[in-house]
Each structure stands twice: as structure tokens, then as C-alpha cells.
Amino acid sequence: MKVKIIGAGSIGNHLAQAARRMGWSVAIVDADPKALDRTKNDIYPKRYGSWDDAIKLFKSGAEPAGGFDLIMIGTPPDTHMKIALRAIEENPRLLHIEKPLCTPDLAGIEDFEKLLKRHPGTIVTVGYDHSISDSIEAMLKLAKDGFVGAIQTIDVEFREHWKGIFGAHPWLAGPGDSYLGYWKRGGGAGGEHSHALHLWEFLSVSLGWGAAQETQAMLDIRRINGAEYDQIAAFSLKSEKGGMGRVIQDVVTIPARKWAKLQGDKGFIEWFCNGVPEGDLVRYQQEGKSPMEKIFPKKRPDDFYREMLHYEALLDGSIKPKDSPLKFTHGLSIMKILKQSYHA
Numbered sequence: 001m002k003v004k005i006i007g008a009g010s011i012g013n014h015l016a017q018a019a020r021r022m023g024w025s026v027a028i029v030d031a032d033p034k035a036l037d038r039t040k041n042d043i044y045p046k047r048y049g050s051w052d053d054a055i056k057l058f059k060s061g062a063e064p065a066g067g068f069d070l071i072m073i074g075t076p077p078d079t080h081m082k083i084a085l086r087a088i089e090e091n092p093r094l095l096h097i098e099k100p101l102c103t104p105d106l107a108g109i110e111d112f113e114k115l116l117k118r119h120p121g122t123i124v125t126v127g128y129d130h131s132i133s134d135s136i137e138a139m140l141k142l143a144k145d146g147f148v149g150a151i152q153t154i155d156v157e158f159r160e161h162w163k164g165i166f167g168a169h170p171w172l173a174g175p176g177d178s179y180l181g182y183w184k185r186g187g188g189a190g191g192e193h194s195h196a197l198h199l200w201e202f203l204s205v206s207l208g209w210g211a212a213q214e215t216q217a218m219l220d221i222r223r224i225n226g227a228e229y230d231q232i233a234a235f236s237l238k239s240e241k242g243g244m245g246r247v248i249q250d251v252v253t254i255p256a257r258k259w260a261k262l263q264g265d266k267g268f269i270e271w272f273c274n275g276v277p278e279g280d281l282v283r284y285q286q287e288g289k290s291p292m293e294k295i296f297p298k299k300r301p302d303d304f305y306r307e308m309l310h311y312e313a314l315l316d317g318s319i320k321p322k323d324s325p326l327k328f329t330h331g332l333s334i335m336k337i338l339k340q341s342y343h344a
């Protein structure tokens, strides 16, 4: 398997390491030579123990094109569509685009969708990795088995102070230094923590409620030194079949809380991302009975390894693209909610 990763930042390194764990050949491309240098001498060895000489690094413009099984776009959201338009012309078997798929005004989406029709052999995904975790799978199984009765509401929160995000980007001084501080570029709480919206819709669809149809959003927009971003985004959602719930995303909460809850009429199931030091935690309780817990051990790099296993299954046909939680249409649906919420 040949993989090309565009963007040598925080996510580019995670994707590269996960692909190497699969034994795949990896090329990383970045427009900034400093980022390539940082990957080799700083991020990768610090995170994963040592640099992997099998990874090839290329400055944009000098990279190989064609013949890749997977192309993964791990650059800022406002560059995704432009890069995706070029990448799909290389006919990869799978094109992974990081979340959020694009900017809230959906710039470039129409052109990309047209091109997509001309490349039916390419599977396109958006990198909402939490939706394919084993802990979420277990939560859904309990709900589908009727463990807590009929689900009444779905709640999801992804709340993490900027500090947590900047811990993974020590070379940035603050939100205004990158797309993160600009909602129009796909940053802010809405774009950065859109894992929560994705999870809400994924749970809703999986439980038979259908996609989010109506959304009301309240945003706390801050303007600081030229940056402009929502520090809190609160969404009320109603699904196609009338199921109601809530999503909160913010960049102010310490310690971080990444949580989901399915409230049934006979009990509840809660999911805590990194709820214990060992990994994710699922806690569930039937009314009148004692609570139960299951831990799903993992470290953050394991999430991306699982994503690669998912891609292997998509490529060998054991999972159909239409059944993938990461499918393009699902990632696009989240952007449509954000477009409406920001009035973009």
C-alpha cells in the first residue's frame, strides 16, 4: 500500500505513524520546509520514540504524483478543497480529508462533488476518527440491544480549552497564529470540535432517527487581535424522525470533557473519551440496577491505527463505503449544519 500524506503538522504525523504501523509505505508532503524538518527532528521522534527512515519527505511541488492507494489531506481546513480537487485527479483508491471537510461557506464543495462523479472508483472519507472507535461501537451495541429501552435523547459534548490543543502545537503562540482562531477558515469551537456534531449525527442515524434535520445554534463569538472565533457553540438538534438532542463544543473547558450520553426510558449509556488514564470509558445503568463500566484501553495514536484498519476494510470490500461512519456525505452534512449556524 502506498500512502501520500499532505500536511506535516500534528495530524500528518499521527496519520504517518499509523500507516507505518500497518507496514504501508509513506510519503509526507508540506509546503513549508520548516514543518518537514520539525516532523523528522521533533514531532515524530518525541511522540513515537524515534524517526522512521522509511518515511519520505517532500516539499510541495517536488512530490511524486500518481500510483498512491491512499492520499490523506492533513492541512488546514481552508486548503482542503483546493488540494482535494488535485488529489482526486491522481485516482487514489481512497482519499481521506481531515475534519472539518471545508470552510463553513462550503467554498469548493460544488466543484469537488462534480469531480467526484467522474472518479467513482475513489472512496472519499472525512477524518472523524471517534465515530469508528471500539468504545462508540460498544455504546451503540448496548443501545441497539435494547439495554436501556427506547432512546429519548442524545447529548454530545466536546469541550477542551485552547491550551489542550496548543499542547499538540507548541510552535504556535495562540489561536490567532493559525486557522484555529478564525471560524471563517474552519477554526473556532464549531469547526475544531465538530467531532461532537459528527458523533451526534452518527448516533442518530445508527439508532434509526435519521440525520439532523433542524438545528438551532447559539455561538459566543470573540474578536481578539484580528482573530474571530466562537469560543462556545451550543446546538439543539432534531432528527428526520423527530428525535431531539443537544451538542456543546467549546475551547474554554479545563479539564477537557469529551462525552456522549444516550438516555433511554429504562436507563442510560454514557461515553467518556479518555475518561480514565487507560483510555475510553463506557458507563451504563438500567433503572433500579447498579451502574456498570467498561474500559477501552488506548492511547491517542491507537485511534489513527484503528482508522487505518477501517481503511484496509473499506479497500478489501469487507466494509461498504455507504456503511462507513467516515463517508464523505456525512462529513458534508456536518458542514451544512455549521454553514447554517454561522450564517456563512
Ligand SMILES: NC(=O)c1ccc[n+]([C@@H]2O[C@H](COP(=O)([O-])OP(=O)(O)OC[C@H]3O[C@@H](n4cnc5c(N)ncnc54)[C@H](O)[C@@H]3O)[C@@H](O)[C@H]2O)c1
Binding pocket: 006, 007, 008, 009, 010, 011, 012, 029, 030, 031, 032, 035, 060, 074, 075, 076, 077, 079, 083, 098, 099, 100, 127, 128, 129, 169, 178, 192
Ligand atoms: N482527526 C483529528 O482528531 C484531528 C486532529 C488534529 C487535527 N485535525 C485536522 O487536521 C487538519 C490540520 O490540523 P493540524 O493540527 O495538523 O495543523 P498543523 O498546523 O499542525 O499542520 C498543518 C500543516 O499543513 C501545511 N500546509 C498548509 N497548507 C498547505 C498546502 N497548501 N500544501 C501542503 N501543506 C500545507 C502547513 O505547513 C502545516 O505544516 C485540520 O483540518 C484539523 O482540524 C484532525
